[in-house]
Amino acid sequence: MTKKKFYITTPLYYVNAEPHIGHAYTTLAADILSRYKRMKGQDVHFLTGTDEHGANIEKIAAAKGVTPKQWVDDIAEKFRVMWTDLNVRYDDFIRTTQPRHEEAVKIVFEKLLEKGDIYKGHYEGLYCYPCENYWEEKDLLEGNLCPMHKKPVVPLKEETYFFKLSKYGDALLAYYKEHPEFMVPKHRSQEIINFVKEGLTDISVSRSKVAWGITVKSDPAHTIYVWFEALLNYATAIGLGHEISEHDEQKSSFKTMTHHKFTDYWPADYHLMGKEIYRFHTIIWPAMLMALELPLPKQVFAHGWWTVNGQKMSKSCGNFINPSEVIAEYGVDPLRYFLFREVPFGSDGDFSMAAFRQRYNSDLANDLGNLLNRLTNMAVKYLDGNVPEPLPENALVKKTSETVLKYEAHMEKLEFDQALCALWALISELNRAIEREQPWAKAKTEPEKLPELFGGMIYALREITARLAPFMPDTTVKITDLLGKKGDRVQKGAPLFPRLLEEKAEAKP
Numbered sequence: 001m002t003k004k005k006f007y008i009t010t011p012l013y014y015v016n017a018e019p020h021i022g023h024a025y026t027t028l029a030a031d032i033l034s035r036y037k038r039m040k041g042q043d044v045h046f047l048t049g050t051d052e053h054g055a056n057i058e059k060i061a062a063a064k065g066v067t068p069k070q071w072v073d074d075i076a077e078k079f080r081v082m083w084t085d086l087n088v089r090y091d092d093f094i095r096t097t098q099p100r101h102e103e104a105v106k107i108v109f110e111k112l113l114e115k116g117d118i119y120k121g122h123y124e125g126l127y128c129y130p131c132e133n134y135w136e137e138k139d140l141l142e143g144n145l146c147p148m149h150k151k152p153v154v155p156l157k158e159e160t161y162f163f164k165l166s167k168y169g170d171a172l173l174a175y176y177k178e179h180p181e182f183m184v185p186k187h188r189s190q191e192i193i194n195f196v197k198e199g200l201t202d203i204s205v206s207r208s209k210v211a212w213g214i215t216v217k218s219d220p221a222h223t224i225y226v227w228f229e230a231l232l233n234y235a236t237a238i239g240l241g242h243e244i245s246e247h248d249e250q251k252s253s254f255k256t257m258t259h260h261k262f263t264d265y266w267p268a269d270y271h272l273m274g275k276e277i278y279r280f281h282t283i284i285w286p287a288m289l290m291a292l293e294l295p296l297p298k299q300v301f302a303h304g305w306w307t308v309n310g311q312k313m314s315k316s317c318g319n320f321i322n323p324s325e326v327i328a329e330y331g332v333d334p335l336r337y338f339l340f341r342e343v344p345f346g347s348d349g350d351f352s353m354a355a356f357r358q359r360y361n362s363d364l365a366n367d368l369g370n371l372l373n374r375l376t377n378m379a380v381k382y383l384d385g386n387v388p389e390p391l392p393e394n395a396l397v398k399k400t401s402e403t404v405l406k407y408e409a410h411m412e413k414l415e416f417d418q419a420l421c422a423l424w425a426l427i428s429e430l431n432r433a434i435e436r437e438q439p440w441a442k443a444k445t446e447p448e449k450l451p452e453l454f455g456g457m458i459y460a461l462r463e464i465t466a467r468l469a470p471f472m473p474d475t476t477v478k479i480t481d482l483l484g485k486k487g488d489r490v491q492k493g494a495p496l497f498p499r500l501l502e503e504k505a506e507a508k509p
C-alpha cells in the first residue's frame with residue numbers, strides 16, 4: 001500500500017503542569033508547517049496529544065488530593081483549550097490514557113518480548129521523578145541534583161524489563177549515514193552520532209513500583225515505562241496495535257480504537273520537538289521501530305528553547321509566560337508571528353514582552369499595517385477600488401515571484417524566520433515604492449499611470465498575504481477581505497495593528 005497522508009507530529013505534552021509559551025512553540029510550529037503543507041496541496045495529518053502516566057503524575061495528583069485520572073483529565077483539557085486559543089488546527093489529539101493507546105502498547109510490548117528485544121532483569125540507578133528518568137552519576141550537578149530540574153535524584157532498585165537498545169547501535173549509525181535528512185538541524189545531530197558511537201546500553205522499560213501506567217499484559221506486577229509507551233503514540237494513534245491485533249483474540253476491543261489506516265500515514269514526515277528530547281526521538285524511538293520492523297520517520301527536527309533571562313521557561317523555574325494573557329492583550333497572531341520571526345527555529349531565544357512589543361510596532365503596525373492602510377486607502381481614493389492585474393513585465397511581479405521562491409525554499413527547511421524575512425523584504429520594497437512613486441502626486445500629474453502602479457502593489461500584497469496565512473491565519477483572512485482576489489474591488493478598513501504606545505512598550509520588562 002502506498003502512503004497517502006503527510007504526517008506531522010508534536011511530542012506528547014506532560015500533564016504535570018499547566019501549559020506555557022515554551023510548550024506552545026512546538027505545537028505552533030507543527031500548525032504552521034501543517035497549514036503550509038496543506039496550502040501546497042498535501043493531505044496533512046497533524047497529531048498532538050498528552051503524556052499522562054508515570055510516578056510523577058501519581059505524586060502530583062496525590063499532593064493535590066485528587067485521583068491521577070481527575071488530574072490528567074483536568075490538565076489535558078487545559079492543553080486543548082490552549083490549542084484552541086492559539087488557533088492550532090490539529091487533526092487528532094491522543095491521550096496516553098485512552099484505550100486505543102493503552103491496548104495497542106500492551107500488544108506491542110508482548111510482541112517485542114516474544115521477539116527477545118525485551119527481556120527481564122534488575123535495574124539500579126539514580127532516578128529523577130520530574131524527568132521520569134535515570135541519570136548517570138557523572139551527569140549530575142553538585143549535591144546529586146538532576147541537571148534538568150536541579151532537584152535531588154533518588155536511588156532506585158527494581159526488577160525491570162529491558163529493551164535491547166544495544167543491539168541497534170550499528171544499524172542506527174548506518175541509518176544516520178544513509179539518511180542525512182533524518183536528523184535536523186545538523187548542529188545537533190553530531191552529538192547524537194557521537195553518543196551512539198560510544199556504545200548503547202539496554203534501557204529499562206518497565207516499573208514495578210509505579211501503579212499509574214500501562215500494565216504489562218503477561219506480568220501485571222509491572223507497568224510500562226512512561227517514555228517507552230509515550231513514544232509509541234505516533235504509531236498507536238494511526239492504528240499500530242490495530243494492525244498487530246488483526247489476528248489477536250482481542251481484536252474486538254480494537255474496533256473502536258482508531259479510524260485510521262497505519263500504512264496510509266506511516267512513516268511520519270516530521271516529528272517536531274525541543275532539543276532536550278531529541279535523543280529519545282533519534283535513538284530510542286528509531287531503535288524501537290527497527291525492532292518492530294517498521295520504517296523510520298523521514299525527519300526528526302529539534303528546535304531550541306524559549307528562555308527568560310537566560311533560563312529555560314518552565315513551570316518548575318516559575319518563569320513561564322501564560323499565552324492566554326498575551327493573547328488577551330494583543331491577539332493571537334502577533335504572538336504566533338513573534339515566536340517564529342524573532343529567533344531561528346532550532347536556536348534558543350530569550351522571551352521578553354519588550355521585544356514582543358517592539359516587533360509588534362515595527363513589523364506589524366509600521367511595515368505591514370501601514371502598507372495595507374496606505375494601499376487600500378489610496379486604491380479606493382484614486383481608483384475607486386478598481387485595481388487591474390499588473391502586466392507580466394511589471395517589476396513587482398518579478399520581485400514577487402523571486403520572493404515566493406525564497407519563502408518556499410525556507411519553509412521547506414523549516415527556516416520560519418527566514419521565510420518571514422523574505423516576505424518582509426518585499427513589504428519594505430512596497431513601502432519604498434510608495435515613497436518613490438508618490439501616487440498622490442501622480443494622481444494630479446499622470447493619473448493614467450496609477451492603475452498599473454497599484455496593480456503591481458496590490459498583486460504583491462495579495463501574494464504576501466497568502467504566504468503569511470500559515471503564521472497569521474486570522475489576520476490574513478481580514479487582509480483578504482479588504483484586498484479581495486484577482487478581479488475583486490479593493491476596500492478600505494480599520495487598521496489591523498494599532499500602534500502600541502511607546503511608554504507602555506518601555507514600561508514593562
Ligand code: MSP
Nearest residue numbers: 011012013014022023051230231273274305306313
Ligand atoms: N512528554 C514528553 C514528550 C514525550 S513524546 C513521546 C515531554 N513533554 S513536555 O511537556 O515536557 O514538552 C513538550 C514540548 O514542549 C517539547 O517539544 C519541549 O521541548 C517543549 N518545550 C517545553 N518547554 C520549552 C521551552 N521553554 N522552550 C521551547 N520549547 C520547550 O517532553
